[in-house]
Amino acid sequence: MRASEAGFSLLELLVASALFAVVALGAFELLRGLAAHAAPLRARQAAYASLETLGDRLRSEARSATAIWSSAPAAGAGHDDCVQLDFFAADASGPKFWSYRTFPHHGSADGVAPDALQRVAGSGPIVPCDPAFPGEIALSGLTAPPLFTILPPAQLNAHQDPYLGLSDTPFVAASVPPTAPIPVGVLDTRSQPVLGGNSIVEVRLENAAAARAIDLLPGVFPNGFTEVLRYTCSERCDVGHDGPSAKTLTACAMTWQTQWSHYVPAGAAGAGGWFLAGTFSFGYSGIRADGGSDSLQQVDAASNWDPARNYAAFPPGGPAADGSEAGSFTPWDVRTEAPAAWLTDVGPYLAPGQQAALAVDKRRCDAVQQAGASGSFYANG
Numbered sequence: 001m002r003a004s005e006a007g008f009s010l011l012e013l014l015v016a017s018a019l020f021a022v023v024a025l026g027a028f029e030l031l032r033g034l035a036a037h038a039a040p041l042r043a044r045q046a047a048y049a050s051l052e053t054l055g056d057r058l059r060s061e062a063r064s065a066t067a068i069w070s071s072a073p074a075a076g077a078g079h080d081d082c083v084q085l086d087f088f089a090a091d092a093s094g095p096k097f098w099s100y101r102t103f104p105h106h107g108s109a110d111g112v113a114p115d116a117l118q119r120v121a122g123s124g125p126i127v128p129c130d131p132a133f134p135g136e137i138a139l140s141g142l143t144a145p146p147l148f149t150i151l152p153p154a155q156l157n158a159h160q161d162p163y164l165g166l167s168d169t170p171f172v173a174a175s176v177p178p179t180a181p182i183p184v185g186v187l188d189t190r191s192q193p194v195l196g197g198n199s200i201v202e203v204r205l206e207n208a209a210a211a212r213a214i215d216l217l218p219g220v221f222p223n224g225f226t227e228v229l230r231y232t233c234s235e236r237c238d239v240g241h242d243g244p245s246a247k248t249l250t251a252c253a254m255t256w257q258t259q260w261s262h263y264v265p266a267g268a269a270g271a272g273g274w275f276l277a278g279t280f281s282f283g284y285s286g287i288r289a290d291g292g293s294d295s296l297q298q299v300d301a302a303s304n305w306d307p308a309r310n311y312a313a314f315p316p317g318g319p320a321a322d323g324s325e326a327g328s329f330t331p332w333d334v335r336t337e338a339p340a341a342w343l344t345d346v347g348p349y350l351a352p353g354q355q356a357a358l359a360v361d362k363r364r365c366d367a368v369q370q371a372g373a374s375g376s377f378y379a380n381g
Helices: 010-064 153-158 235-240 339-349 354-374
Strands: 067-072 083-091 094-102 117-122 136-139 147-151 182-187 193-196 200-206 211-216 251-264 273-287 293-303 378-380
Touching (some): 010 083, 010 136, 010 200, 067 147, 067 193, 067 200, 083 147, 083 182, 251 354, 273 339, 273 354
Antiparallel strands (some): 067 083, 083 094, 182 193, 273 293
């Protein structure tokens, strides 16, 4: 046979076929192994995603809640004992309550599995651990019951992430005041006030894929971690709420009504003067949002006759015991003056205690008149 006609020998073909068979068998086993692990990988990825989704949902709901608390922080030994976290919020449509709970002692025959976290909602407080209350499954596959821990402000500086062992940096500031949560105006199912604000609820969740610690704080309630603005009510605001209901007052006028007067003749000590008594009236008016009129009348008695003083000796002028002119007769007849000038002139002679009250009402009246319809009800904020 010539060299140009040479080919593979039978032995070479057998070796090549054997090598191909080995490589093919290895590739097949690799593919079979990948296929066998694909389902668990998908399940683990789904479990991880569901835990992340629930964490986002809890944070979002916390931002709209007025109060977050736990009506069942730990499950007892009973079949229907549960762990339950409760939320409350209110808006124009009315109050809203919702809860997350799990029943660790349930079995496969129960409506809510022991590894499931159920969400229930209603217009009233959610009764703790009522398995008949319908809801939705928010998370499945829990490997341990969730933990809902209430952290008061005094404990926040020492608070650490339970999984990382590190401080929760948003809540370690030494300036966080240890102010207790306060009632939000609603009652729970035990007729106890629901408390909100000034505390953190730590939620711990675990499934086969991951573990999470989520710190929840009511997002619409003033608390130790929110800058609280305090508004000082202006004179317009003060007088606008003197009546049984809020007023819409934009104008004010002051008048004087004399009740009696008595002239003290001049004596050896000098000229005479007047004892007077009457009322200053502050009349407020405004237009309500519905177009109707609003009004308020404030009346203050005013007199320079002081029953506590000894007027046996005339003329009864001169300073009072405190050195002021309070309770003395006025050296001129101020009855003929305009009300504003009358108050300015007779003020130093009014009986003790009357001048301060009249000054407050005069300042309020002037503030309302000056502000008119465009003035603010708040002095600062």
